[in-house]
Amino acid sequence: MVEKYSPMVQTMTSLLEVENLRVSYSARTGEVCPALSGVDFDLGYGEILGVLGESGSGKSTLAAALLRLLPAGGKIQQGSILFEGRNLLRASPQELRKIRGGRIGLISQEPSCSLHPTLPAGQQVSDVLAAHENLDRRALRQKTGHLLASVFPGDSERISRSYPHELSGGQRQRVLIAQAIACAPSLVVADEPTASLDPTTQQEILQLFRTLRQKLGLAMILITHNPALLAGLADRILVLYAGRIAEIGPSAQVLYSPQHPYTAALLRCLPSHLAEPPSTRKARLHVIQGEAPDLSWHGNGCQFEPRCTERMEVCKRDEPPAAAVSELHEVSCFKFAG
Ligand SMILES: Nc1ncnc2c1ncn2[C@@H]1O[C@H](COP(=O)(O)OP(=O)(O)OP(=O)(O)O)[C@@H](O)[C@H]1O
Numbered sequence: 001m002v003e004k005y006s007p008m009v010q011t012m013t014s015l016l017e018v019e020n021l022r023v024s025y026s027a028r029t030g031e032v033c034p035a036l037s038g039v040d041f042d043l044g045y046g047e048i049l050g051v052l053g054e055s056g057s058g059k060s061t062l063a064a065a066l067l068r069l070l071p072a073g074g075k076i077q078q079g080s081i082l083f084e085g086r087n088l089l090r091a092s093p094q095e096l097r098k099i100r101g102g103r104i105g106l107i108s109q110e111p112s113c114s115l116h117p118t119l120p121a122g123q124q125v126s127d128v129l130a131a132h133e134n135l136d137r138r139a140l141r142q143k144t145g146h147l148l149a150s151v152f153p154g155d156s157e158r159i160s161r162s163y164p165h166e167l168s169g170g171q172r173q174r175v176l177i178a179q180a181i182a183c184a185p186s187l188v189v190a191d192e193p194t195a196s197l198d199p200t201t202q203q204e205i206l207q208l209f210r211t212l213r214q215k216l217g218l219a220m221i222l223i224t225h226n227p228a229l230l231a232g233l234a235d236r237i238l239v240l241y242a243g244r245i246a247e248i249g250p251s252a253q254v255l256y257s258p259q260h261p262y263t264a265a266l267l268r269c270l271p272s273h274l275a276e277p278p279s280t281r282k283a284r285l286h287v288i289q290g291e292a293p294d295l296s297w298h299g300n301g302c303q304f305e306p307r308c309t310e311r312m313e314v315c316k317r318d319e320p321p322a323a324a325v326s327e328l329h330e331v332s333c334f335k336f337a338g
């Protein structure tokens with residue numbers, strides 16, 4: 001089995017503290033589009049934070065910014081990212097290489113692009129270990145075997161010899177998870193890790209995350225556009241809208257008692273949505289009215305205002321401040337501004 005994780009800095013209260021993060025992309029025309037603005041949150045040791053939002057809301061940008069892996073044109077313009085007490089924005093390329101894969105594991109949004117097509121699965125896991133740890137061949141083989149066994153109970157030896165094209169989507173995803181946890185990181189960032197899988201396999205992978213969190217004490221940032229995946233898994237949920245935090249709070253409060261009009265609308269889009277108790281669920285399918293936000297917009301008001309059913313005059317003029325609606329639950333909406 002994988003060794004029990006022991007955090008490097010046990011005295012700190014937060015594993016990750018993101019403050020006032022602002023990321024933008026420069027278009028070829030020279031125009032600068034903000035993708036994340038004023039993003040503030042923290043993450044405790046062993047905590048699972050779900051990040052929820054429509055396509056284009058900035059979820060992958062957040063994952064990439066945390067790992068300092070933004071694509072060409074992307075730039076962190078402001079803010080700080082404190083991870084295990086270190087500001088990642090000031091880390092050297094060498095430190096960042098150690099942190100990525102070593103302290104922070106990434107499961108990216110494109111599983112088919114993440115594995116090498118001509119190398120067996122076992123070797124691909126062992127390569128990650130070899131890049132970060134000084135192990136002899138025997139120890140490397142043993143540790144790879146243990147890792148694969150922890151994500152493939154019963155079937156790991158066959159999987160280890162298999163090439164990616166010989167594996168199912170769910171099996172490939174498990175190999176990626178083995179790579180992400182190979183060096184006992186304290187944080188795994190998983191960007192839509194189950195998006196390409198059928199519902200049964202999705203549930204199996206989510207169950208694997210629960211087990212790994214329990215066994216390894218892993219913290220996770222689990223990115224998805226599907227709120228249903230976060231129920232019973234995430235401790236807290238952060239809702240992004242147009243690159244800003246609309247709502248952040250304990251999972252049950254956000255899912256069952258959403259306060260931001262956008263979160264409420266998003267949850268109503270689920271086929272049997274979570275926002276009502278099962279006895280009152282009806283077979284309705286909602287869509288959020290209006291157009292998805294334009295990130296090149298440089299106005300002052302709330303970006304959700306044109307689509308919001310509860311908009312007020314002030315929403316057109318000013319950006320809503322974050323307001324606490326209860327302990328640990330914050331909403332950026334004028335409904336709650338004092
Ligand atoms: N490489 C890039 N160059 C320019 N703009 C980009 C780039 N990557 C993302 N963007 C823009 O940044 C915004 C956020 O994109 P991002 O990929 O973070 O969204 P997302 O929430 O992950 O969406 P999805 O659910 O579709 O994966 C979008 O408007 C997108 O067009």
Ligand SMILES: [Mg+2]
Binds near residue numbers: 059060061191
């Ligand atoms: Mg994405």
